[in-house]
Amino acid sequence: MAEPSGPALQVCRLIIVFLLVCSAHSLRAEITPLDVIRSSNTLVLDIYEASPEITRKVLDDITRVMEKVTDFEEIADRVVQKTCVGGSGDSCEQLKTEFIALLKLNATRKLGRYRADRFDYLGQVVEGRTARVKTIAWFQEDSVELDYILEKKEGRWVIVNYIADGVDTVRNYQSQFSRIISKKSVNFLIGRLEKKNRLYRKERSEIKKQL
Structure with missing residues (x-):
């Protein structure tokens, strides 16, 4: 198997750095929800930049x-x-x-x-083990107000x-699923x-x- 080179090697290095940073963050009490969002968004932007x-x-x-930063199971549970x-x-x-x-x-x-090409970070609101990070995601001249809701689980956000x-x-999703299930069935939605x-x-x- 050929060793990665060029953009592929750069992406591999970026991911290794990100995983090391996340591991280090787990040992630091001062890590904030904003840090988590900023570092993950930065890595995604770097991955895009490394690939044409x-x-x-x-x-x-x-x-x-x-x-690494999203609890998909929790999102699904809530719905x-x-x-x-x-x-x-x-x-x-x-x-x-x-x-x-x-x-x-x-x-x-x-x-x-429809990827963003930059983010503005407007701050965070932390209440106990929940937090909201407010951002604006930009693609060229179009923008979306994008807020991230986070929870602290096992020491990390x-x-x-x-x-x-x-x-x-x-x-x-709750609204969509409820409407479909009430009109059809759970099995219909699964299908x-x-x-x-x-x-x-x-x-x-x-x-x-x-390649």
């Missing part, structure tokens, strides 16, 4: 960064526990599994197509929700998520490999 185009490797690298009414325990668990997959695929899919231009991600996940995986598989 969106490849599968770029998306895989970004997925690893997001998994599924509120909306999975009338379904069996197995069907609710299957809904959660498919939803977690959708969150990860959809997040990198949107980042690949992780993202558990996003609010984009006033739209709460968790509440938005819809499975279909979307197959489509997004197919899209991702067709993205050019980085």
